[in-house]
Amino acid sequence: MSKDIKKIGVMTSGGDAPGMNxxxxxxxxxxAYYDxxxxxxxxxxxxxxENDYEEMSPRSVKNIINKGGTILKSARSKDFRTKEGxxxxxxxxxxxxxxxxxLIGGDGTFxxxxIFSQEYDIPVVGIPGxxxxxxxxxxxxxxxxxALNTVVEAVxxxxxxxxxxxxxxxxxxxxRDAGFIALNSGVGAGAEEILIPEENIGLDTLLESLKRSRRSGKTSSIVIVAEGDKTGENVFELAEEVGKRLPEYEAxxxxxxxxxxxxxxxxxxxxxxxxLGVKAIEFLLDGKRDIMVGIENNIITASDIDAIKTGHHDINRELLRISDILSI
Amino acid sequence: MSKDIKKIGVMTSGGDAPGMNxxxxxxxxxxAYYDxxxxxxxxxxxxxxENDYEEMSPRSVKNIINKGGTILKSARSKDFRTKEGxxxxxxxxxxxxxxxxxLIGGDGTFxxxxIFSQEYDIPVVGIPGxxxxxxxxxxxxxxxxxALNTVVEAVxxxxxxxxxxxxxxxxxxxxRDAGFIALNSGVGAGAEEILIPEENIGLDTLLESLKRSRRSGKTSSIVIVAEGDKTGENVFELAEEVGKRLPEYEAxxxxxxxxxxxxxxxxxxxxxxxxLGVKAIEFLLDGKRDIMVGIENNIITASDIDAIKTGHHDINRELLRISDILSI
Amino acid sequence: MSKDIKKIGVMTSGGDAPGMNxxxxxxxxxxAYYDxxxxxxxxxxxxxxENDYEEMSPRSVKNIINKGGTILKSARSKDFRTKEGxxxxxxxxxxxxxxxxxLIGGDGTFxxxxIFSQEYDIPVVGIPGxxxxxxxxxxxxxxxxxALNTVVEAVxxxxxxxxxxxxxxxxxxxxRDAGFIALNSGVGAGAEEILIPEENIGLDTLLESLKRSRRSGKTSSIVIVAEGDKTGENVFELAEEVGKRLPEYEAxxxxxxxxxxxxxxxxxxxxxxxxLGVKAIEFLLDGKRDIMVGIENNIITASDIDAIKTGHHDINRELLRISDILSI
Amino acid sequence: MSKDIKKIGVMTSGGDAPGMNxxxxxxxxxxAYYDxxxxxxxxxxxxxxENDYEEMSPRSVKNIINKGGTILKSARSKDFRTKEGxxxxxxxxxxxxxxxxxLIGGDGTFxxxxIFSQEYDIPVVGIPGxxxxxxxxxxxxxxxxxALNTVVEAVxxxxxxxxxxxxxxxxxxxxRDAGFIALNSGVGAGAEEILIPEENIGLDTLLESLKRSRRSGKTSSIVIVAEGDKTGENVFELAEEVGKRLPEYEAxxxxxxxxxxxxxxxxxxxxxxxxLGVKAIEFLLDGKRDIMVGIENNIITASDIDAIKTGHHDINRELLRISDILSI
Incomplete structure (x- = not known):
């Protein structure tokens, strides 16, 4: 199949992420290596x-490996959701x-x-960014x-x-849907509590835990809250509610x-x-299509997009468990 | 006068700042040097x-020069505002x-x-933190x-x-009252617009400027807004208002x-x-009191607290002027 | 077996590493959690x-998760190599x-x-730091x-x-013995060449590659050299030799x-x-001994120290292969 | 005079420095602002x-304010030292x-x-980088x-x-000639000793000071050494000599x-x-020539290059003095 691939297109889509470049x-x-x-x-x-592109050579991408964002820019395209688009x-x-x-992006991108590949017979390979x-x-x-490093440095x-x-x-x-960033950055930052959408501990448990923290001698506390957490309406109302119920705290x-x-x-x-970028091209040359490249146990893998398009993997329950031990 | 000073107290007060340690x-x-x-x-x-202190030796402060916050902790004291306190x-x-x-802190601290010094004849020296x-x-x-570096890295x-x-x-x-951080970090971050309390440009001028930016080929824009700026009710309402008036922007x-x-x-x-820390002690030993140490033109100075207690210095108008040139 | 463990000792040994704290x-x-x-x-x-220790409570380790080095300090002990020690x-x-x-440290530590465990029947658990x-x-x-992030930021x-x-x-x-840091930081920093002990490419290949780089339009080049690499006597002589053979370069x-x-x-x-730290204690409580905790495919594992004490795992040949593609 | 300036050239020369961009x-x-x-x-x-240039527009310099190095690249030109060049x-x-x-660079550049300006009547303005x-x-x-921040982060x-x-x-x-970086980064990093070309303390004083440090309870010490310091042949020989004379140290x-x-x-x-960049242009428009822009007491100044071309300002003796107090 590899003979078929003489020219490819590359793009970034959805929210940008460091490493896309x-x-x-x-x-x-x-x-360039495979001509x-x-x-x-x-x-x-x-x-x-919109036919907005340029031809890329090895020198087009010099000195970008360390740059955040994406030199190809990213957007969400309404037009592409239409048949005409x-x-x-x-x-x-x-x-x-x-x-x-x-395609460099997230599951919506893939x-x-x-759909596009199935409609028009254009092989696609996704790179998860x-x-x-x-x-x-x-x-x-x-x-x-x-992102985890950025969060822990901020915390x-x-x-x-x-x-x-x-x-x-x-x-x-x-x-919004997943607590990965909250859980890992929370453990990394030594947070006293971590609130994630996957595990609603409820306001009472949170209050109890904060009181216990203070009794154990902690004089300040950090609570990491994932956007999608539902302990409060939102983080501001949550803080206000906690502040009312624990007036000794300045929240x-x-x-x-x-x-x-x-x-x-x-x-x-x-x-x-x-x-992932090199293997994406090598998988295409091997005749694979409509896959996403990924990493499992330090090996680069190919998964059918069809098989991964719904849901996402679970948070690490073991890590959630030890986060309680660590904040003792 | 230096014979009088055999023991001093040091504290940090008000909002904490990197470098207090x-x-x-x-x-x-x-x-320790001056015994x-x-x-x-x-x-x-x-x-x-509350008589909450400890005696400090040179080894008490090892490895703190690079730490944020303050090892002496900080607070605002209501009790100290009373005669009894x-x-x-x-x-x-x-x-x-x-x-x-x-006293390491801000003007409220000084x-x-x-007041305390005048009531009880305790010499005080302020260090501006x-x-x-x-x-x-x-x-x-x-x-x-x-703080400027933290802001420009974030931006x-x-x-x-x-x-x-x-x-x-x-x-x-x-x-809240001053645009120093906004103006300097705005120039440092290459912001397109900088909104500060000292200079209300108004919503129309802002809109005009953003339109001009886009016409000149800029595809993204950063507006730095000081907390105390009054162009909008607050930054969220300002963004919403701009978004309404310039719908081509995603604000x-x-x-x-x-x-x-x-x-x-x-x-x-x-x-x-x-x-500043060394000179604070040396000024005390020289018999100075009720002063704040400061820096002017790379020389450490002493100013009467009485003379500095109201108002603050002006923002740099020259820098404000060139910020317009730089965002062309 | 868990009843046997009422008190443990913890220490750091060998070269220090960020995360030991x-x-x-x-x-x-x-x-503390398991009493x-x-x-x-x-x-x-x-x-x-030397019986130099202190009892540790949860508050003894506050605010250290983000600190480099080790609060327990580290050393290589000659005395411990003797029977008397x-x-x-x-x-x-x-x-x-x-x-x-x-034991938090490297393979020498374990x-x-x-040996100590076998001589005196003291269970040990190693944490790889x-x-x-x-x-x-x-x-x-x-x-x-x-360390990889430190290196890429420096590069x-x-x-x-x-x-x-x-x-x-x-x-x-x-x-000194392994090219892990060189290979991964070299790919991460976008180095043109990576020299590691596991793969001696030789001076001629290096020179050829550098010439090819320049012909392809690169005007500057970075060569990452692991301490243990033997392409030159040492990095200074290597640079000098390359400078002699390629006088158009300023090395x-x-x-x-x-x-x-x-x-x-x-x-x-x-x-x-x-x-790893939590699981080290949990493994001890489960009756495991003379093991090292490790991570494989995101799961915490226990390996007999006896089984891991010689040699180390191989570098990633796949990564070495793609490093050539990436520097095209 | 400002009518004469319709087109200017800009370049960076000598060692590069962060902020040149x-x-x-x-x-x-x-x-662009002044047309x-x-x-x-x-x-x-x-x-x-070599007539190697391009015309610059405001968009040519977008997103460079935060980049190290210089997009115009830098070099030392032998040809320019000749009349023909x-x-x-x-x-x-x-x-x-x-x-x-x-001209953005150092004193050699200016x-x-x-010389060029005097030979060919081309006004020049220097920006100290x-x-x-x-x-x-x-x-x-x-x-x-x-550079100071880079050094203190490394230390x-x-x-x-x-x-x-x-x-x-x-x-x-x-x-090489000046101890500014060493003195300021040494104080900023809390170094125990700072060795600079302007003040040769000699090996004996250094040894005495290191012994005193240890007696005072310090268990580790940092000595910052400026390249141009002459306490030892070079930093390696200095460390070796100190190591010989103070064998209890691992240097x-x-x-x-x-x-x-x-x-x-x-x-x-x-x-x-x-x-400095804006004022360089404004000074040119005001008819000034053969000057360097600089900053003194937060005001942008113009100095005749002729007046600054030899020697450099002194290190801060006050800072040198307090560095001893701080390392007590």
């Missing part, structure tokens, strides 16, 4: 529809003689790609490790001021927000992105 | 009232034979100290430089995602919040804190 | 011999009623512990991930100056050195250390 | 001789209709520029503040390992090296570079 670089350089032409489409599917995309790809697409780590078929997504700073003032801080981190809120998506990628994310 | 270290070591005993009081004036504080100091106080840089009598306060990360998605970001930074908000107060101090803040 | 914290808190007393011995085996160590442990030892990642029985050692900075001046930089990283050398061992641990290392 | 950006945008054309010459004077440079500038040059801070006529040079990491192992570390920092050496030149500039350096 390292993945683009790896894709582009693997193409395949490579077009970089801007703003995800929208760039295909996808037809236009296909026409453009055919005109440009693109034989396959490499699902869209699968999202800070949320919420994609089945890979132990780690590109950007997740960096370390807030800890300075929390312990100087004997305060209680509620810190919201990203994760404060910080929402870490979009800075979690940026920053120079960690070594882990750069290496992961580099490995 | 470096100042404590310098005070403690200068005391003065030094007591560290916890939680500012409250610790004096201050009487108790004085009794404790007299009992402990403390001859003078070194004003309280001046606050990220806001809003104290007359010194070009720089301890913590300000670090750099948000810029990654802003430029990947062609977005407009409103980023709120600290500064997002990040409030950097308390992480601005934490983190390992920059070299600048460590050196500044070290110099 | 997080492991100590986890051990101490797991002990076991915990003594912290200073400077590894030497502290046992070990007898003294045993006598002290017996006197203090210590039932088992938790081998010493195994070393930046070198060169221990069989675990996919990752504590400190390795942080990123050197890249700034390398590409500003069109230079060739040789950068030596740690790894420079940087030895990153001991700063690789320090720094605040990454989230990955903090979580890893926390998990 | 911020200065380039400010120059380019100030040109002057701007050419960016590559590799300093060499690029003028300078003639060629002048011919090229005349052909391109360049009316003035903005001296070369002054060097990490060494060794230029008369400005309190701070661009890159110095960032903080080495301190982790030094205090874990009770070691003595000699750390060499840049500064180690780290040479921080070129990573001091790189990295994202601090906020201080970005703001400084931005202010």
């Amino acid at each position: 390292a993945a683009i670089r790896a894709v582009v350089r693997a193409c 395949i032409k490579c077009l970089g489409f801007y703003r995800g599917y929208q760039g295909i529809i 996808r037809q236009k995309a296909y026409d453009n790809l055919k005109e440009a003689k693109v034989d396959a697409l490499v 699902t869209g790609g699968l 999202t800070i949320d780590n919420d994609i089945r078929g890979t132990q780690f997504t590109i950007g997740y490790d960096t 370390d700073k807030i800890r300075d001021t929390a312990s100087s003032h004997n305060r209680l801080f509620f810190i919201e981190v990203m994760g 404060k809120v910080t929402v870490i927000g979009h800075l979690q998506r940026g920053g120079s990628p960690s070594c882990f994310d750069r290496v992961l992105a580099s490995r | 470096a100042a404590i270290r310098a005070v403690v070591r200068a005391c 003065i005993k030094c007591l560290g009081f916890y939680r500012g004036y409250q610790g004096i009232i 201050r009487q108790k504080a004085y009794d404790n100091l007299k009992e402990a034979k403390v001859d003078a106080l070194v 004003t309280g100290g001046l 606050t990220i806001d840089n809003d104290i007359r009598g010194t070009q720089f306060t301890i913590g300000y430089d670090t 750099d990360k948000i810029r990654d995602t802003a430029s990947s998605h062609n977005r407009l970001f409103f980023i709120e930074v600290m500064g 997002k908000v990040t409030v950097i919040g308390h992480l601005q107060r934490g983190g390992s101090p920059s070299c600048f803040d460590r050196v500044l804190a070290s110099r | 997080a492991a100590i914290r986890a051990v101490v808190r797991a002990c 076991i007393k915990c003594l912290g011995f200073y400077r590894g085996y030497q502290g046992i011999i 070990r007898q003294k160590a045993y006598d002290n442990l017996k006197e203090a009623k210590v039932d088992a030892l938790v 081998t010493g512990g195994l 070393t930046i070198d990642n060169d221990i069989r029985g675990t996919q990752f050692t504590i400190g390795y991930d942080t 990123d900075k050197i890249r700034d100056t390398a590409s500003s001046h069109n230079r060739l930089f040789f950068i030596e990283v740690m790894g 420079k050398v940087t030895v990153i050195g001991h700063l690789q061992r320090g720094g605040s641990p990454s989230c990955f290392d903090r979580v890893l250390a926390s998990r | 911020a200065a380039i950006r400010a120059v380019v945008r100030a040109c 002057i054309k701007c050419l960016g010459f590559y590799r300093g004077y060499q690029g003028i001789i 300078r003639q060629k440079a002048y011919d090229n500038l005349k052909e391109a209709k360049v009316d003035a040059l903005v 001296t070369g520029g002054l 060097t990490i060494d801070n060794d230029i008369r006529g400005t309190q701070f040079t661009i890159g110095y503040d960032t 903080d990491k080495i301190r982790d390992t030094a205090s874990s192992h009770n070691r003595l570390f000699f750390i060499e920092v840049m500064g 180690k050496v780290t040479v921080i090296g070129h990573l001091q030149r790189g990295g994202s500039p601090s906020c201080f350096d970005r703001v400084l570079a931005s202010r």
Whole structure:
């Protein structure tokens, strides 16, 4: 099958993640190595529809491995959700003689790609790039490790001021559906409590735990709250409610927000992105299609997009368990 | 006069700032150098009232020069605002034979100290420690430089995602009364607009400027907003209003919040804190009292607290002017 | 068997690594959780011999999860290599009623512990803490991930100056016997060449590759060299030799050195250390002894020290292969 | 005179420094603001001789304010030291209709520029960009503040390992002729001793001081050594000699090296570079020539290059004095 692939397109779609540039670089350089032409489409599917691309050479991707964001820019494309949009995309790809697409993004990106592939017979390969780590078929997504470091560095700073003032801080981190960032950064930052959507401990348990913390001699506390947690309406109301019920606390809120998506990628994310990017091209050359590359037990794998498109892997229950032990 | 000073007390009060520990270290070591005993009081004036202190030796302050927060902890003391509280504080100091106080904090701290000094004849020396840089009598306060670096690093990360998605970001930074952090971090981060309390440009000018930015080819924009700015009710309503009036923008908000107060101090803040801490003791030994140490043109100065207690120095109009040129 | 463990000792030994404090914290808190007393011995085996320890409570380990180095200090103990030294160590442990030892360190530490356990019937559990990642029985050692980030951040900075001046930089990283740090940081930093002890490419191949780099349009190059690499006598002579043979290059050398061992641990290392520390205690309570805890495919494992004491796992050949593709 | 300036050239020369890109950006945008054309010459004077330039617009310098190095690259030009080289440079500038040059670099760069200006009547304006801070006529040079932060962060990491192992570390920092980096980073890092070219304390004083440190209870020590210090032949021989004379110490050496030149500039350096860059253009428009812009007491100044070309300002004796007090 490898003879079929003479030119590919690569794009980034959905929320950006640190390491996407390292993945683009790896894709582009693997193409050069295997003598395949490579077009970089801007703003995800929208760039295909608008024919907004440039041809990429190894030098196009120099000095980007350490840059956050994505040089190909990212967007969510409404047009691509329409039959007309996808037809236009296909026409453009055919005109440009693109034989396959490499999609760097999250599960929404892959699902869209699968539909497109099935409609127009364009092989697609997905590379998981999202800070949320919420994609089945890979132990780690590109950007997740960096986001964890960004969060723990931010919490370390807030800890300075929390312990100087004997305060209680509620810190919201990203994760609408999944508690991966909250759980791992919470353990990493030494948080007293971690609130995640997968495990609703309830307000009373939280209050009890905070009282116990104080009795055990802690004078300041950090509670990490995933965006999707439902202990309170939102983190501000949660803090207010706790403040009312435990008036001896001075409760404060910080929402870490979009800075979690940026920053120079960690070594882990750069290496992961580099490995996934090269293998994406090699899998295509081996005739694989409609797959996502992933990593399991330090080996690069290929999973059918069809098989991973619903749900995501579970949080680490063992880690959740030991988080209680660690905050004693 | 130096014969009078055999034992001093040192404390941190008000909002904590990176570099306070470096100042404590310098005070403690200068005391050891000049053979003065030094007591560290916890939680500012409250610790004096509660007699909560420990004697400090050069080894008590090892490995703290690079730590954020304050090992002496900080608090705002309601009791110290009462005559009874201050009487108790004085009794404790007299009992402990403390001859003078070194106060690390902001103008509220110094004003309280001046009242106390006038009531009970306890010499006080202030060391300006606050990220806001809003104290007359010194070009720089301890913590300000670090806070600027923290903000620009955060904005750099948000810029990654802003430029990947062609977005407009409103980023709120600290500064209720003063735009120092906003103006300097805004120039440092290459912000398109900077909104500060000292200069209300108004919503129309802001909208006009953002439109001009886009016409000039910019696809993403960063607006830095000081807490105290009044262009909108608050940063969220401002972003919403701009979003309504410029629907082609996807406007997002990040409030950097308390992480601005934490983190390992920059070299600048460590050196500044070290110099101010040593000179605070030397000025006391020279017989000076009721002063704040400061820095002007790289020279350590002493200003009467009485003279600096109202208002703060102006923002740099020249910098404000060139910020427009830089965002062209 | 768990009834036997009422008091344990914990220590750090060998080269220090970021995350050792997080492991100590986890051990101490797991002990408190399971109602076991915990003594912290200073400077590894030497502290046992000198009876230099203190009892640890959950509050003894507060605010250390983010600190580099080890609060228990580390040393290599000559005395422990003697029969007399070990007898003294045993006598002290017996006197203090210590039932088992938790050893945080590298393979030398574990081998010493195994001998001791066999001589005196003191159960030992090892926790792998070393930046070198060169221990069989675990996919990752504590400190390795942080060291990789430290190296890539340093190389990123050197890249700034390398590409500003069109230079060739040789950068030596740690790894006397193993190329793990060099290979992974080299891929992460986008190095043009990576020289490791496991794969001697030879000077001619290196020269050829550097020439090819330049022909392909690269104006600056980074070569990462593991300490143990034998392409040249050492990195300085290697650079000189290359400079002679390729006079168009301005070759420079940087030895990153001991700063690789320090720094605040990454989230990955903090979580890893926390998990390993808790499980070390839980394995002891389950009656396991003379094992090392490790991580394989995200699961915490126990390996007999006897089985892991010689050799270390192989470098990732796949990663070595793709490093050539990536530097095209 | 301002009517004469319709087009300028800008270049970076000498050792690169963080913040040079911020200065380039400010120059380019100030040109756009004042409707002057701007050419960016590559590799300093060499690029003028080789006619290697491109026209710069405000968008040419987007997203560079936070990047280390220099997008215009830097070099030392032998050709420019010859009459023929300078003639060629002048011919090229005349052909391109360049009316003035903005030179970002150190004193060598400015001296070369002054000669050129006097020979060919091309006005030059210098912007001080060097990490060494060794230029008369400005309190701070661009890159110095960032380099200090880079050094103290590196020393903080080495301190982790030094205090874990009770070691003595000699750390060499840049500064062949001047001890600015060593003195300020030494105070900022809390070094026990600081060795600088301006003040040779001699080996005996150093040994005495190290012994006193240990007697006072310090178990590890850091000595910061400027490149140009002459206490030993070089830092390695110095460490060896000290190790021989104080055998109870385990002496180690780290040479921080070129990573001091790189990295994202601090906020201080970005703001400084931005202010200097804009004023360089405004001074040219005011008719000034053959000057260097600088900063004194927070005001941007212009100094005749002729007046600053020899020697550099003194180190801060006051800071040197207090460094002894601080390391007690």
